[in-house]
Amino acid sequence: MTTTPSAPDKAQFAGEVSERGEWKRQANHFTGRISRDSTSAPGEGPDNQGRWPVEVGRYRLVVCLACPWAHRSLIVRGLLGLQDAISLAVVDPVREEPGWRFWLDEGHRDPVLGIEHLSEAYLATDPTFEGRVTVPCIVDTLTGHVVTNDYPQITLDLSTEWVEHHRPGAPDLWPEDLRAEMQPLIDEIYADVNNGVYRCGFATEQEAYEEAYDRLFARLDVLEERLGSSRFLMGDEPREVDVRLFTTLVRFDAAYHGHFKTNRSKLTEMPNLWRYARELYALPGWGSTVDFDHIKRHYYVTHPAINPTGVVPKGPDLSVWPAVAPALGD
CATH class of the missing domain: 1.20.1050.10 (Glutathione S-transferase Yfyf (Class Pi); Chain A, domain 2)
Incomplete structure (x- = not known):
């Protein structure tokens, strides 16, 4: 038997807590896939199997630099050289109601999607959605609808479905x-x-x-x-x-x-x-x-049930990490 936390706790923890105090992660709600096998024509929505067409410039990857699940997709997108094929939106690391917000952008709105909170895209896609809004997700810029927030599948599809747009010499991450x-x-x-x-x-x-x-x-x-x-x-x-x-x-x-x-x-x-x-x-x-600043601010500020003061620790000493190598594109 599981119990659902109150609204503030659910917003913090994205899951359920059992009677024995064990936390269970919320399932991914949007599981569409961008696929080379989609029967949809360019500019159309998903086919009857929930597959969207591969289309350069159409989709927007939404990430939080603090989130490890989103971080995966950011690394893979860069390693494969898909920066020009799939645009990037970065949300503020401090998540408050009603969820992830585009407050790093001018006017507190994503310049492509035109929304202030990612929840707007979730509700435009499914007006009945009541779970926690999560990153990463891929949003279709033509409709404003969420294609997927299925983070394990997103990186695999970047490797296998976008191969025609990989940079020369891109690594094979999923051989x-x-x-x-x-x-x-x-x-x-x-x-x-x-x-x-x-x-x-x-x-x-x-x-x-x-x-x-x-x-x-x-x-x-x-x-x-x-x-x-x-x-x-x-x-x-x-x-x-x-x-x-x-x-x-x-x-x-x-x-x-x-x-x-x-x-x-x-x-x-x-x-x-x-x-x-x-x-x-x-x-x-x-x-x-x-981004260690985003990482620390997110975890220590966003979970008041764990850290009610919101004080962000000064450490650890980050100089122990080596010098950062150049980024692979923007």
């Missing part, structure tokens, strides 16, 4: 011959690490917190051992699974260690994971997408 081996690793990392830090932070009972904590560090120990004999998780080249782990690791000491009480070890105290994270951070298109 077909590695998918059978990579998918179970992705699933384990999601359950215990990506989502595990949230299960620690949003747990409302001691037992639920400790269970999530133990699973998190057991998985990190497995990954620490794996990276003792491998440069990246799948060998000598970064893949999709590395994107997914990196976005959690880069937030670990700045947010999760203190704010979410994942405090057995800092990332800097796990030698192989720390080496791995720093190496990815130094690669073009990785560290240049990290």
Whole structure:
């Protein structure tokens, strides 16, 4: 049995809390896909299978630089060279009612979509929507409707459906011959690490917190051992699974260690994971997408049930990260 938090808590936590205090993530509501196999003509909406046509310049990726789920899509879009194919909107890191807001833009409105809050696009697409508005999402600029907020599928589709628009020399982040081996690793990392830090932070009972904590560090120990004999998780080249782990690791000491009480070890105290994270951070298109100011302000200001004072910590010392390599386009 689960109970739905009150409106302020639901807005903060995007999920449900069970009677034993275990937090469960909200399901993705919009699951359309932009596909090369869409039967829709350019300029039309989705076909009868919910697939939208690949169309350069039509879609807008909405992200928050603080959000690890959105960060994945930002990295992949840049690595593949899709900046000119899919435009980018960045919301303010501090989320308040009614949700993500475009307050970084002139006039507090997205210059392409013409809206102040992302919730406007959600409700234009589904007037009955009552869940929490999430990023990343892709919005169709022709209709103003949300195509998808299905964050695990977004990055895979950028790799497989937009191939004709990838930059020369773009990496193969989702190679077909590695998918059978990579998918179970992705699933384990999601359950215990990506989502595990949230299960620690949003747990409302001691037992639920400790269970999530133990699973998190057991998985990190497995990954620490794996990276003792491998440069990246799948060998000598970064893949999709590395994107997914990196976005959690880069937030670990700045947010999760203190704010979410994942405090057995800092990332800097796990030698192989720390080496791995720093190496990815130094690669073009990785560290240049990290904004520690947005990360810290979002976590410490947006969750008053966890940090009621809203005080943002001054640390940790970010000079331990290497110099940022150049971005891959804008």
